[in-house]
Amino acid sequence: MKIIVVDDSLVMRKIIVNVVESLGYEGVHATNGQNFLEILEQCGDEVGLVLLDWNMPGINGIEALRTMQKNSRFRAIPVFMVSTESEDVKVEEALASGAKGYLSKPFTPEELATKIKDVLG
Amino acid sequence: MSKIILYDCGAEVAHMVNNLFGEKVAIQNSSFDTQRPLQEFSMVIVETGSKKPEQLLQEIKALRYACNFRNIPIIVMQKKSDTYPKHPYIMAGATEILSLQAPPLACRQILQGYLIPNRQPLDQEMEYLTPFINSTKHVLRTMSSIDAEYKELYFPSDFRIFGDVSGIIGLSGSAEGTAVITFYWDLARKVISQMMRVSEDQINAEFIHDGVGELINMISGFSKKSFIGKPYHFELSIPTVVMGSGHQIGHPEEASIALVIFDVGKSSFALQVCLKPKIKKRD
Numbered sequence: 001m002k003i004i005v006v007d008d009s010l011v012m013r014k015i016i017v018n019v020v021e022s023l024g025y026e027g028v029h030a031t032n033g034q035n036f037l038e039i040l041e042q043c044g045d046e047v048g049l050v051l052l053d054w055n056m057p058g059i060n061g062i063e064a065l066r067t068m069q070k071n072s073r074f075r076a077i078p079v080f081m082v083s084t085e086s087e088d089v090k091v092e093e094a095l096a097s098g099a100k101g102y103l104s105k106p107f108t109p110e111e112l113a114t115k116i117k118d119v120l121g
Numbered sequence: 122m123s124k125i126i127l128y129d130c131g132a133e134v135a136h137m138v139n140n141l142f143g144e145k146v147a148i149q150n151s152s153f154d155t156q157r158p159l160q161e162f163s164m165v166i167v168e169t170g171s172k173k174p175e176q177l178l179q180e181i182k183a184l185r186y187a188c189n190f191r192n193i194p195i196i197v198m199q200k201k202s203d204t205y206p207k208h209p210y211i212m213a214g215a216t217e218i219l220s221l222q223a224p225p226l227a228c229r230q231i232l233q234g235y236l237i238p239n240r241q242p243l244d245q246e247m248e249y250l251t252p253f254i255n256s257t258k259h260v261l262r263t264m265s266s267i268d269a270e271y272k273e274l275y276f277p278s279d280f281r282i283f284g285d286v287s288g289i290i291g292l293s294g295s296a297e298g299t300a301v302i303t304f305y306w307d308l309a310r311k312v313i314s315q316m317m318r319v320s321e322d323q324i325n326a327e328f329i330h331d332g333v334g335e336l337i338n339m340i341s342g343f344s345k346k347s348f349i350g351k352p353y354h355f356e357l358s359i360p361t362v363v364m365g366s367g368h369q370i371g372h373p374e375e376a377s378i379a380l381v382i383f384d385v386g387k388s389s390f391a392l393q394v395c396l397k398p399k400i401k402k403r404d
Binding site: 008009057085086109 | 259260263264313316317318327328331332334335338339341342343345346349357359
């Protein structure tokens with residue numbers, strides 16, 4: 001099963017993909033919202049989870065999430081926001097846009113692993 | 122009592138400094154040495170003329186690094202016969218270039234100005250600085266398992282940063298400003314390697330560049346929560362990263378810029394915060 005990790009930070013993507021792969025999943029890097037949507041079109045049927053940053057150049061996380069939700073092929077894929085944006089109003093906006101959960105930065109690898117296990121079992 | 126260290130200064134400079142300050146200041150003569158911690162000194166004085174300018178520039182650069190972001194002026198005493206331009210010394214990290222031929226009264230006033238203690242932060246400044254301080258410690262602890270110790274805070278008059286890499290983020294909204302985190306290379310490598318849970322030799326410039334930007338992003342983002350409903354609330358820009366010692370960071374006009382120093386063992390890094398509420402226009 002693939003987990004798409006969307007973040008414009010290479011270091012953050014590597015940190016998250018390391019956790020993803022330690023749990024036995026295949027981590028797929030996406031560098032921004034546009035790149036994420038392209039990857040989704042290519043391999044969306046194999047994707048079990050998306051870990052999505054918010055603030056990115058070009059198409060940001062929320063915009064990408066809303067675009068994804070419009071496509072019935074991908075609507076059922078759970079999306080977790082992983083972002084520095086952690087105010088209640090932001091979390092509510094993300095959940096209203098279709099996110100299943102939220103993890104605020106900074107986080108420990110253990111916290112991220114727990115969130116992934118909670119979603120995927 | 123303030124302490125001043127003279128590095129490789131001749132009798133003329135030593136005599137002049139002694140005459141200027143008398144017993145009010147403890148003066149120490151020494152050979153150039155970057156192993157000595159400089160935190161205990163209020164001023165460093167070096168002299169041109171006895172060394173080649175290129176060598177002195179390298180020594181000034183090393184001394185500026187040895188200051189570990191502390192607000193320690195490095196004064197270059199210049200002989201009349203020395204026609205080497207001043208700008209390279211300033212770019213290397215010197216604070217002031219003084220001529221040995223300048224009137225003693227003028228020298229005393231200039232040097233004594235540098236010995237005035239840093240002002241204490243106002244309560245309203247600590248209101249926005251405290252969340253950034255706490256956020257910095259939290260982010261490094263959580264992401265890198267590093268305990269950063271908050272050491273001191275001052276308000277520099279010089280916008281130049283003498284570190285190796287700075288992550289810069291713009292802040293806008295109810296308040297505007299910037300937040301900047303600056304590291305020396307070795308500590309940046311250590312922090313990023315621990316974030317990524319890899320050995321330091323696997324960390325290249327690209328990782329440091331990216332990681333420092335992400336650090337200031339997280340520090341600013343985490344501190345943002347403390348400002349909800351307050352005049353200092355802000356939104357974040359996408360961070361940028363600058364590499365190279367002596368770079369200058371622009372800040373909004375009439376805003377105080379606080380430089381906060383954190384120690385990680387014997388190393389240090391600096392957080393600059395400039396934040397001021399926007400003035401609301403009257404209808």
